[in-house]
Amino acid sequence: MIVDLRSDTVTKPTPGMLEAMMNAKIGDDVFGEDETVNELEEKSARLFGMEAGIFCPSGTMTNQIAIKCFTQPLDELIADQTAHIYRYEGGGIAFNSGVSTRLLNGERGILTADMIEPEINAENVHYPHTSLVALENTVNKGGGACYTIEQIKPIAALCKNKGLKLHLDGARIFNALVKTGDKAADYGKYFDGVSVCLSKGLGSPVGSVFLADKQTIKYARRVRKVFGGGMRQAGFLAAAGIYALDHHVERLKIDHSHAAILADKLEKCAWITNVLPVDTNIILFDTAEPAAIILDKLAAQGIKALSTDKHRIRFVLHLDVFPEQVEYVVKVLGTL
Numbered sequence: 001m002i003v004d005l006r007s008d009t010v011t012k013p014t015p016g017m018l019e020a021m022m023n024a025k026i027g028d029d030v031f032g033e034d035e036t037v038n039e040l041e042e043k044s045a046r047l048f049g050m051e052a053g054i055f056c057p058s059g060t061m062t063n064q065i066a067i068k069c070f071t072q073p074l075d076e077l078i079a080d081q082t083a084h085i086y087r088y089e090g091g092g093i094a095f096n097s098g099v100s101t102r103l104l105n106g107e108r109g110i111l112t113a114d115m116i117e118p119e120i121n122a123e124n125v126h127y128p129h130t131s132l133v134a135l136e137n138t139v140n141k142g143g144g145a146c147y148t149i150e151q152i153k154p155i156a157a158l159c160k161n162k163g164l165k166l167h168l169d170g171a172r173i174f175n176a177l178v179k180t181g182d183k184a185a186d187y188g189k190y191f192d193g194v195s196v197c198l199s200k201g202l203g204s205p206v207g208s209v210f211l212a213d214k215q216t217i218k219y220a221r222r223v224r225k226v227f228g229g230g231m232r233q234a235g236f237l238a239a240a241g242i243y244a245l246d247h248h249v250e251r252l253k254i255d256h257s258h259a260a261i262l263a264d265k266l267e268k269c270a271w272i273t274n275v276l277p278v279d280t281n282i283i284l285f286d287t288a289e290p291a292a293i294i295l296d297k298l299a300a301q302g303i304k305a306l307s308t309d310k311h312r313i314r315f316v317l318h319l320d321v322f323p324e325q326v327e328y329v330v331k332v333l334g335t336l
Ligand SMILES: Cc1ncc(COP(=O)(O)O)c(C=O)c1O
Pocket: 009, 057, 058, 059, 060, 061, 063, 084, 085, 136, 138, 139, 140, 169, 171, 172, 197, 199, 208
């Protein structure tokens, strides 16, 4: 049996999703003529209480477009030191936007207004101009830790008060929503921009949507073109996204319960030194032996995973991990 726990990006479209893709009404989206892309953008914006949206090939692109829209060169943004926009987007903040990054040490990547406030630069020619705060929900490198909307409110109030924009890297925002019970529409009240990935837990093959006000999205279309992200008959992909929003949100709870089952087993394994708290679909755990050795042992049993540090392994649960596979992993973990 093969069980792929490397990432929730490895999923393949379900038969229902493929059918929706095959039946998509398409057109040239750079001309604004792809009905299905337009529908996805409007549907996502409505869902999150935002005015407009733009469909892009990746979460990296939606984040980088957001940063470009919300900053000027010589500005600085504030993010947690685990942030995907900083660590895993190839230095794009500096390259694409000419912006520096102030990194904070949140609790598993979760920031508070008290942590952010002292890091906002005073108006002084020596300092870069702080113009943006970027949060991530859930926090990938924080092991799927999530913010509630109550935790976000004081950060949004601080940003408003200081004239800063607030962006959300919502690659796994639906995992946070099903976990917390918060409403997607509330995000539009507190964030200037939200990036929503359709190809992580939601199971689409490709695509993310950047949501903001109409004027920002108008500019984002210009930036997307410059970044080479203007797609033509992208409705086939947008149809997968619409299907995912309609069918794959509630089921994220299954991934969370699978993660809890595995975490429970990991807690009992003598060869593991620590299991980080598991809130959603990501598990991080530390091993006594080097992670590479454990990964080899797992791979020999058909279980694929990744290490995030010398002694740390990550498991990610998703749409293509079924209950019998979870049982199999539990059994294998007991034999290592
Ligand atoms: C938190 C987070 N943000 C953004 C991204 C980027 O998404 P993409 O791989 O579509 O560029 C990822 C990818 O895993 C992610 O985990």
